[in-house]
Amino acid sequence: MSVRRVEQIMGLPISVDLRDGDDALAERAFAWLRAADAQFSPFKPDSEVSRLDRGELSREELTPDLVEVLSLCDWYEESTGGAFTAQVPGRGLDPCAVVKGWAVQRAADILREGGASTYCVNAGGDVVTAGEPEPGKPWRVGVRHPDLADQVCVVLGVRDGAVATSALYERGRHILDGRTGKPVTGLLSVTVFAEDLAIADTTATAAFALGRDGIEWAAEQEDCEVFIVDEDRQVFRSPGLPVHIC
């Protein structure tokens, strides 16, 4: 049985294309995403993140999930010299950049643990895939062209893996350099292919926050393959990127 469903959660349209599972399994994945939103959203006053930010919880009182999210934030903040941060000066705690990829990866894990082996989950352009949609063929993941919304600039062939893109289009300059608090410049879009979406998504966002320095930084990250477009429309691509020849 196959299921296709789209729901708006965490401010994102989240699509599930489940080829070997039923609606009840898809619902479990969506239920987790709604619960994650309630727990980690800095925009909900009752969330664990908001309560921590107001000083109502100490670090010792946090759930293991939030501890995991915060330690991921800390690792990337240190690795980027503060360009990536969950705490921009003068603003509240906002671990959204890590939570999104991390939570969507766990939603995909719920599908797998529920017995599914062929699916594609897309959360606002961040993708987790498993198996093959057709025998012998990978999922064809197009990377949106940074200037042309209806075209792609590369197609990746992915079986079990994750693809995340951090870019300027649409939401405008929404990524800030944690070192300056100002919008980042230098890159148009950063796409990262990795085994796990938490890694792919955070690496893409952190590289974007670093500006041009993010090109080499991302390429050095273990088990990450990158496709980066700079402001001069020059592409920097890892040799190991699984480019699908159409």
Add this chain to the structure above:
Amino acid sequence: MKRAIPVLALSVAGLVPVWLYSPGAAHEGELTEVAAPENPQQQQTQAAPQTTSAAPTTTGAAPKTTGAAPTTQQQQTQQQAQTRNVSGPAVNTSEGTVQVQITLQGNKITDVKALRAPNSEPTRMALPILKQEALKAQSADIDTVSGATATSEGYKKSLQGALDGAR
């Protein structure tokens, strides 16, 4: 291990010029000129390694040193075919002892491996070499799209929205 990578990369940057310096080192750019074929498609293929050598790398110094000593065409052909491993000296850093091994195909680095790294087993390092190319556009047959569609309005108009059959 991840934190050790910048240290290792810096060590590689320092050591690569030393290893690469050999009287027979070939110049890739010249090979392309010498071998310039008449068939345009073939020419494109031949030109690919040149683009690669121009890409930015964390080893930084490598592209420069590869051009150090021009040689004859015959020597270049031999160099291109040869695969060899070169182990660097053990270097003491503030983080611990680092020793890396590079694999060369001709005069191109095809692999970098840490033989000794602080607090870790021998490990393969990501090749910090990126290919550079011009941005292209295509409307291909795809299953899904990577690229932010943050707003619901944007989603409706987006490729992903179309793929999901969104109304």
